[in-house]
Amino acid sequence: MLNPFRQSQYSPVLSDIESEEKNERALQGRQLQPPKRLCAVVLGALVLGIAFFSGVIFENHFLRHQALDPYQNRERCSSSSTRREWRSFSAAEKANYLDAVQCLRETPSRLHSDYSLYDDFPWSFERRLPLHWIPKLLDWSLDWENITNSPIWDNELGFGGNGNPNTEGIDSRGIGQCVVDGPFALLSVPYISSKYSRHCLSRSFNTTDSSESLKLQPHMLDELMNTDDYEDFNLGLENTAHVSIPYMVRGDFSMFNAPYDPVFFLHHTQLDRLWWLWQQKDIQNRLYQYRGAAAFKSLEKASVKDLLLMGKLIADIEVADVLDTESGVLCYNY
Structure with a gap:
């Protein structure tokens, strides 16, 4: 059991939210050109794929066991997609994914004028809405000894590497x-957390402190997988792998505008995969574990009828719809 993890619960850093732009842009009847259809497909995965898991982590839904309920009888997906690790994709598949992310930068925002669809995700994330995209994943346990050696940082078939040390840092x-x-390269990022401060996409790999890398060791993940209590699993994952990667990448990834770094989404796909693997080890007892506080410091109890707020990108979704990735609206596995 991982009871020591209960001693250090994650508390969101609350910040003042500046006035929102009132003039919102709607994509009414917008026809996508063929090269942009992949972008539309990616958008669907972005919004739906890991919404629930991210909400649990960042809203502190520290949940306890709930017995199997009627939601287990929901219709199964007739065809589920399989999410794969970045290294398993061909060069063409990697290039297609990178092009699709670029497409989001060229598509108008659904929330604000003068911004892109790419901007909508950091905006929602900073406001603690559980929106993430996750069509690919990065298994960082393969690189735990030196995360900076991961192929994800490749300049051609990856997401670019470390920040240039000759440029100015973005924080104090x-x-x-x-x-x-x-x-x-030189992707324009308009915010640092919630403060408007336009700058380039930034990273600053932490190569001097190995303590965070040690938390990614395979035996640490094995320990998490062997606990039967959801709260222990959730807090254990939060206090190790979830926060370790931002501490090692730093820059924008370590702030509440983290989704501006597209690697953010591969990282959270891996977290979603670990939760899925944890469920698979004991489907009968783990798949529908959901009970506890409805939100951070809330006295209200969580319910599978709770809504996950999607920030106007798509309709809000009930928790019950996403507990099982192969029923309801998700239809994927690992």
Whole structure:
């Protein structure tokens, strides 16, 4: 059991939210050109794929066991997609994915004028809405000894590498320099957390502190998988793998505008995969574990009827719809 993890619960950093733009842009009847159809497919995966898991982590739904309920009898998906690790894709598949992410930058926002659809996800994330995209994953347990050696940082078939040390840092400590290589080189990022401060996409790999890498060791994940209590699993994952990667990448990834770094989504897909694997080890007792506080510091009890707020990108969804990835609206496995 991982009872020690209960001693350190994650508390969201609350910040003042600046006035929102009133003039919202709607994509009414917009016809996508053929090269952009992949972008539309990616958008669907982005919004739906990991919405529930991310909500649990960042809203502190620290949930306890609930017995199997009528939701287990929901209709199964007739065809489920399988999400694969980045290394398993061909060069063409990687290029298609990177092009689809770029497509989001060229598509108008659904929430604000003068912004892109790409901007909608960091905006929603900073406001603690559980929106993430996850069509690919990065198994960082394969790189735990040195995460900076991962192929994900490749300049041609990856997401570019470390920030250039000769550029200015984005925070008061000088951490987070401009990414100047790869498909997202000099990507313009308008915010630092909730504060408007336009800058380039930034990273600053932490190569001097190995303590976070140690939390990604395979035996640490095995320990998590062997606990039967959802709260222990959730807190254990939060206090190790979930926070370790941002601490090692730093820059924008370590702030509440983290989704501006597209690697953010591959990281959270891996978290979703670990939750799925944890469920698969004992489907009868783990698949529908959901009970506890409805939100951080809330006295209200959580329910499978609770709504996951999707920030106007799609309709809100009940928790019950996403507990099982192969029923309801998700239809995927790992």
